[in-house]
Amino acid sequence: MKENIVIIGGGIAGLEAAGQLAALGYKPIIIEKSDHLGGHVAEWHRLFPDMTPARDVVGGLISRASGSNIFLNTEISFVNKLKDSYNIMLSNGISIITRIILVTTGFSVFEAARKEEYGYGVYDQVMTNRDLEHWFNTGKDKRVDNCAMNAVGFVHCVGSRDEKAKNPQCSKVCCITAIKQAIEIKQRFPEAMVYCFYMDLRMFGKKYEDFYINAQRDYGIRFIRGRVSEVSENIDGRVIVKAEDTLSGKPVKVTLDLLVLMAGMVCSQESTKVANMANLPVDSDGFLKSRDNVTAIIESPKEGVFYAGACTGPKTVPETLAEARAAALEVHLYIKSLE
Amino acid sequence: MDFGFKISPSSAINLDKVDLGKFEELHKAEPDVYKCMACGSCSSTCPASRFSGMSVRKVILDLQRGREKEAVALMRNCMLCGKCTMVCPRGINTRHLILSICRIYMEDGK
Numbered sequence: 123m124k125e126n127i128v129i130i131g132g133g134i135a136g137l138e139a140a141g142q143l144a145a146l147g148y149k150p151i152i153i154e155k156s157d158h159l160g161g162h163v164a165e166w167h168r169l170f171p172d173m174t175p176a177r178d179v180v181g182g183l184i185s186r187a188s189g190s191n192i193f194l195n196t197e198i199s200f201v202n203k204l205k206d207s208y209n210i211m212l213s214n215g216i217s218i219i220t221r222i223i224l225v226t227t228g229f230s231v232f233e234a235a236r237k238e239e240y241g242y243g244v245y246d247q248v249m250t251n252r253d254l255e256h257w258f259n260t261g262k263d264k265r266v267d268n269c270a271m272n273a274v275g276f277v278h279c280v281g282s283r284d285e286k287a288k289n290p291q292c293s294k295v296c297c298i299t300a301i302k303q304a305i306e307i308k309q310r311f312p313e314a315m316v317y318c319f320y321m322d323l324r325m326f327g328k329k330y331e332d333f334y335i336n337a338q339r340d341y342g343i344r345f346i347r348g349r350v351s352e353v354s355e356n357i358d359g360r361v362i363v364k365a366e367d368t369l370s371g372k373p374v375k376v377t378l379d380l381l382v383l384m385a386g387m388v389c390s391q392e393s394t395k396v397a398n399m400a401n402l403p404v405d406s407d408g409f410l411k412s413r414d415n416v417t418a419i420i421e422s423p424k425e426g427v428f429y430a431g432a433c434t435g436p437k438t439v440p441e442t443l444a445e446a447r448a449a450a451l452e453v454h455l456y457i458k459s460l461e
Numbered sequence: 462m463d464f465g466f467k468i469s470p471s472s473a474i475n476l477d478k479v480d481l482g483k484f485e486e487l488h489k490a491e492p493d494v495y496k497c498m499a500c501g502s503c504s505s506t507c508p509a510s511r512f513s514g515m516s517v518r519k520v521i522l523d524l525q526r527g528r529e530k531e532a533v534a535l536m537r538n539c540m541l542c543g544k545c546t547m548v549c550p551r552g553i554n555t556r557h558l559i560l561s562i563c564r565i566y567m568e569d570g571k
Contacts, residue, residue: 335496338498339496345498369499369522370519370522370523370526374473374526375473375474375475375476
């Protein structure tokens, strides 16, 4: 009998793991709550640092995972622990007995409206990184259509490294995403002044620093070191941003046509829900707790339950894909050990 | 009316009012000026900095914030020794940059 493998979440981690497991001869089951595969990446336009179209990445993953049993619009109703397996009840009435669960429930984008001082949902010309990607994809957004685009600002670390927002962690991808989006804005509006308000620029990944130099030298994007303290609205609907220019030790003020908030990553409600149902521990940062953060990040403390991707913390696309491949191999070895 | 005191001017920088015309000219001559990431290597190695406050980092920053007078005043302390060029991790030819700043910003060219 072929072993049942249940993958919770059809984002890039779930798809990549399913594709790898299919290549190893298994037929995994993917459970996805929304009506499409690919998760957050499917909503993105281009990916740093090479401007790869997100659609191509997701399309490739979906075609490799196409041999799986895929349930869309399906949630987990409950998980029962049996003697040496789990009984998973789905919202469509199907129940699955499995010895292996791979949790790939990912992250949620921080709700930018919670940082009231930035005025998301209050002022017309404030949007998030995700709204901007949506505009890159569809070309439709009244905030962009309504303004002259002479000056655009990016606010880093919105809901990240912020104890008051209960997210002390760094979301990792926002620095480089801001640079990518700032370059894309400059490409479409070469005359615009583009400012990035940052605390630190964390250019840790392959070619990130090159991308940063590119943004500075070739696109003239202005980097101002200082966290935006407050945003207000002008009489003509533009936004006034106040921060401290910490490098010159002086307050700085600028009027912008559009302000983009780099909302960070927080643990998704689905991850927490699955953790509660399967009795998995949650770490102090709100993400799922691995058996070991150095040597076993993809293993839960429970036998037969594995993790991949951003359910254990903020991750980039290549990191998530690498974890998904590692998790697929780990699942394979675990099944071999059961035989 | 003289109250014997007056309100001190705001030290805030208003980027809406900064005229970057000369900085654009500088950028054309020295495209690498944009590459500064304010690490401070130049200032810490500068032999003039300890007694005059000279700092290429500050000069570049001041010019971008419209504080041209302050920048030019700092520049006058430079001895053109070129140590800052040797340490710049971004490979900016700071010595050449300083000469270009002199040419563009100092009215008498001195």
